[in-house]
Amino acid sequence: MEMKVAKKKLGLKERYRVMTRDLGWEPSYHTKEALYPYVGYEGIKIHDWEKWEDPFRLTMDAYWKYQAEKERKFYAIVDAHAQNNGHLNLTDARYLSALKIFLQAISPGEYAAHKGFARAGREFPGVGTQVACQMQAIDEIRHAQTQIHALSNYNKYYDGFHAFSDQRDRIWYTSVPRSFFDDAMSAGPFEFMVAIGFSFEYVLTNLLFVPFMSGAAYNGDMATVTFGFSAQSDEARHMTLGLECIKFLLEQDPANVPIVQAWFDKWFWRGFRVLGLVSTMMDYMLPKRVMSWREAWNMYGIENGTALFNDLARYGIRPPKGWDDAEKAIDHMSHQFMLGLYQWSFGTSFHSWIPSDDEMAWLSKKYPTTFDKYYRPRWDHIKKLAAAGTPYKNYGLPKLCQTCQLPTVFTEPEDPTLICHREVEYKGERYHFCSDGCQHIFENEPEKYIQAWLPMPQIHQDPIRGDLGAWMDWVNLKDGQDNGDYVGSNDQRNFDAWRGLATSNE
């Protein structure tokens, strides 16, 4: 009897080798130094690029197959959401503020990460690294596109979604993540990998995409859950790539350890400052809460971060410098930032509001040592002012931190009643900082940060020249429409009216 022998398919490890390593070649008429000019200047020493391995062993053919599947799932849900008036299934239209911040501040960051990885893939000599960076560059542009596409459904009905790209470039709170990405993209390729792979992917995206997206599900927003989880499935691969990159650097040469440690210190704090926005979205902007910012931090910050640093301790890596200051800030940051957003709500392209009694009860339960003591009295006072017809608005321009670009709204680690403010003089100019962490980052690279574009000085320059109305035109924000209190807004009026129509026969 003749046996039919099936042709054996390549195993995963072999296929990975064939589809990545075998695509590389040795340059013959240029030197490697000329081909990869940026790979040496950060002081990182690499002896063997072959040691770099993608633990997922994902090859381009499999990548396209699974990404296509993710896209099909995504569009099936986004289409269903649009066809079913999904926007009227939200718990409350206040939730839209979180989406507006997401679109203005986070989605452009995805696009920036795309550009950064396209560049990093060109600058690294190792083939495994090049392929992984190429996939990540495509992932990131997919995230920007799917987010914009999912949220465009809301733009048909609500204010504040229409000018996210102008606002990404020009408005004050978006300059925080923008400066984070600009800083990473203007760094060398290895620092870029640590900034995005470790800080953005490992520290930030778990906190942003996982509990917040689970929250979106709780609040009836299937479109956002879908783009969030679809993006995060890529992020799981990115985190793994980031961790692999860090291990690779630490194993290649002991001289790399202090360089990587300094990047950890810097980028942990840069990432933590971007989380100020996320903490506020979680504690204040989800009408139906899943978990508090504190609970999310315990799970994805402390538990997961500690696991990582314990693991890397064998290379001589310690937790980042700002780790203890971060812990001291967790129970305060969302409240301090929301109070900031409320008092400057004339300058935001989303609505803010005074939390309801019910929400304040939730906040005091979740923040038993801080909310009633420090923040409830302020909200009560603000509530009184609003009831008297004199709502609290702060038309003063805040000092911005030269490093993270946040207004100096956060307090001293040891004293939650005192605003934290640091000052440094450099070449005859004074620079302001929100924290020791941001001051240290500046002092390590002053020539980089003195070039930063800051939204507040811009207000005094052309074409604005100190005029608030001209500023609103310039950032593409319509006064009385896109900004201000949620109570009395178009969004509130429209949502209530349309939902009434959707649930009755009138």
Place this chain on the structure above:
Amino acid sequence: MSTVFIALQTNEDTRPIIEAIAHDNPQAVVHRQPAMVKIDAPNRLVIRRESIEERLGREYDLQELQINLITLSGHVDEDEDAFTLTWNS
């Protein structure tokens, strides 16, 4: 001891996968959250292709995990038969 974890979307695709993980990792704790399932385990978690195939009744490629994966923590090692997460602590 450090916790490794994997989070998957809650849907029909992942139901047998979660069952298989819980079966193969008696130390693991399954947390069901809105729209997602997060599985924690001390130091190590193994996802085995065969266990999934038994429950699914068809051949399964572990790279299909990508489609419903939300996030994970730990060092990844993947081959045809197993997807393993570990921390050295």
